[in-house]
Amino acid sequence: CFRMANIDMEGFEKIRRSINPCYWEDQKKGLIRNPRENVLLFHTLIPGVLHFNTTRIIHVNPTDPEDLTRAEREGRQQVMEMVAFLKRHFECFAQAQLIMTAARAGVRESRLIHGEYTLTEDDVLSGRHFESGIARSAYKIDIHNPGGTGTVLKNLPEGVYYTIPFETCIPKEKKNLLVAGRCISATHAAQSSFRIMPVCCCIGEGAGIGAALFVKKGVRDLRMVDPGELRAILQKHGALC
Incomplete structure (x- = not known):
């Protein structure tokens, strides 16, 4: 830019x-x-x-x-x-x-984790809502051709949004590691929608509260964090999830 x-x-x-x-x-x-x-x-x-x-x-x-x-x-x-x-x-x-x-070249996508759940293009375009959702997005599929000209744009229906589940932040086979931002578990197409800064900020807030609950409850595995309690705290703070 x-x-x-x-x-x-x-x-x-x-x-x-x-x-x-x-x-x-x-x-x-x-x-x-x-x-x-x-x-x-x-x-x-x-x-x-x-x-x-x-x-x-x-x-x-x-x-x-x-x-x-x-x-x-x-x-x-x-x-x-x-x-x-x-x-x-x-x-x-x-x-x-x-x-x-810009201070440096902006990277839209690099490595992504393999998480407990992988968000898909269908999840995005169908406006899927997850019981463990920690963030919302209504941004379109927006794939910039990494090899040349052209951009793939697929809009969500008007008034439709999807949520991003907490499980996309938990790497498989890891008990005490959370990942937030554009590198969570997702397909290439789905990542092109949630990689934008406002959504990444919301994912980060959800992951941060999840980490705090993990410590506060003294559990041994992030999968034991109650997503309902996590969402309630987010909503208390005014988050849309």
Whole structure:
């Protein structure tokens, strides 16, 4: 991600629908190396500032430090490529400045645990509710092609959400280990839905309270933690689970 400031926003609104067609033309000409299929951008609360989520770094092993170093270089090159593209084609960006890039390349998925339960794409899209649910999500399946262009998007029906069970945080054959965040037990497709930060925060809160109950009750296995009691504490704190 990156941000640009000092943009002529009135001019931007006039040309914003022209950005993607122009981007596609430059891709065909070889002027854009970024394999992403479109330019994704957002307004911010700061006048004249836009936030861009439009880089894509492919063929990276996120467990390999050399690959991650290459990803850092490639990501920043793509940012500069995008800034040059916008300035080259659109007058509203003529005086714009790059003011921020992400601190590091964002990794959407790496290793996942094999847990007591593995969340699936069907669980997500059907809006399955678990008795041991510790977090909710209504975010879509959102798979960014790790090998090139294209994004798979599958929306949940309007008003539908699914829950994430406590068992997805417990690795198989481990009695006293909890895992939280985007690395819990799930399929590739399901992970593309709950990996977003708000949901990961909720999973972390649920796992944290589960760990506290494990210690407080003096049990020997996390599977002995009462999910009903865990959910009651979460709900008392205002959590939706």
